[in-house]
Amino acid sequence: MNGLYLGMISGTSVDGVDTVLTELTDSDCAVRLAATRPFPAALRERILAVLETPHVALTELGALDVALGEFFAECALGAIAEAGAAPSQVAAIGHHGQTIYHKPDPPEPFTLQIGDPNVVAARTGITTVADFRRLDVALGGQGAPLVPAFHAWRFGVPGETRVVLNLGGIANVTILRPGSAPTGFDTGPANTLLDRWIERCTGRRCDVGGELAASGRVLPGLLEACLDEPYLALPPPKSTGRELFNAAWLERRLEAAGRGAAAADVQATLAELSAVTVAAAVREHAPGAARIIVCGGGAHNADLQNRLRRAAGIAVESSAEHGVPPDWVEGAAFAWLARARLEGSAGNVPAVTGARRAAILGGVYCGESF
Numbered sequence: 001m002n003g004l005y006l007g008m009i010s011g012t013s014v015d016g017v018d019t020v021l022t023e024l025t026d027s028d029c030a031v032r033l034a035a036t037r038p039f040p041a042a043l044r045e046r047i048l049a050v051l052e053t054p055h056v057a058l059t060e061l062g063a064l065d066v067a068l069g070e071f072f073a074e075c076a077l078g079a080i081a082e083a084g085a086a087p088s089q090v091a092a093i094g095h096h097g098q099t100i101y102h103k104p105d106p107p108e109p110f111t112l113q114i115g116d117p118n119v120v121a122a123r124t125g126i127t128t129v130a131d132f133r134r135l136d137v138a139l140g141g142q143g144a145p146l147v148p149a150f151h152a153w154r155f156g157v158p159g160e161t162r163v164v165l166n167l168g169g170i171a172n173v174t175i176l177r178p179g180s181a182p183t184g185f186d187t188g189p190a191n192t193l194l195d196r197w198i199e200r201c202t203g204r205r206c207d208v209g210g211e212l213a214a215s216g217r218v219l220p221g222l223l224e225a226c227l228d229e230p231y232l233a234l235p236p237p238k239s240t241g242r243e244l245f246n247a248a249w250l251e252r253r254l255e256a257a258g259r260g261a262a263a264a265d266v267q268a269t270l271a272e273l274s275a276v277t278v279a280a281a282v283r284e285h286a287p288g289a290a291r292i293i294v295c296g297g298g299a300h301n302a303d304l305q306n307r308l309r310r311a312a313g314i315a316v317e318s319s320a321e322h323g324v325p326p327d328w329v330e331g332a333a334f335a336w337l338a339r340a341r342l343e344g345s346a347g348n349v350p351a352v353t354g355a356r357r358a359a360i361l362g363g364v365y366c367g368e369s370f
Helices: 041-052 058-082 117-124 134-138 148-155 192-202 208-214 220-227 247-257 263-285 302-312 326-343
Strands: 003-010 016-024 029-038 090-103 110-114 128-130 162-167 170-176 183-189 291-295 315-318 363-365
Touching (some): 003 326, 041 058, 058 090, 058 117, 090 117, 090 326, 128 326, 148 162, 162 263, 170 263, 183 192, 208 263, 208 302, 220 263, 263 302, 291 302, 302 315
Antiparallel strands (some): 016 029, 162 170
């Protein structure tokens, strides 16, 4: 089912909605148009309120689900119009939504994404595929990461072991070995702690280029306190999010390491934490890897890339060098997963998530032309 597919996701950083219109063929995906539309301030505050204090009135949860659905639909229609296409030309939307809680652990594992796909299908008239994660969780899996199947399809090559690294709010790796199914997992924090710290200290949403971190020095006591997190020592399959790596988590480490550190030194330490945890995962699980292909917002953080090169000791390259700009890989992946759902192909990789079997992921919400 070749054609135009649109992928949408809002990640852990809650910056806005990434919308990626792709033309998919059997062997490649061409990005026709991609954009990030920031959340309106009031809507972002409602999302953050749920994320940071996960106790919410049912009326607010339902209303926020619809409000996000409306915003995702606006993003979809805006991107399609900007690309000079019509909604009727788009085969399907792969709609990840906004994760508000992820807890894939017994006894009652669950993961919850909102942004009502019924609203998206109704407003756009386009068949919408959503709720990608929960079947994998029901099958005993982590429900994440789900992008490794796409990474293998798009970035795997014969004769070379390589790692695809997504540096979003959380860092996740996909390990691609010739002749083997991909493996992968969440290594730990990437941008989420960096963004929270600089916003707290300066009011800025992110450390552009890693400039603040580059001006500081790593604090050994704070780094040690951060590396003492039990999640980091767990074997895969594993996944995590803001439920663990959040402002309260950082506050506890700052208390343990002693207060009074300069803002730049804390930022440098958090960047080093991201780099060394990724490098440790690559050394342990992808020995002999030739390169790390980086995507996600962290691909633009020069300081973080330099730290990663030093820690990993192998080539670190942008996914743009391999044909897909780093900001759009995850959105393209959900466009690809939407096509997989409509074709009846599995979307998860049990070796990654730990699910009991491969499964066709996502619910289908019919558009006008279904």
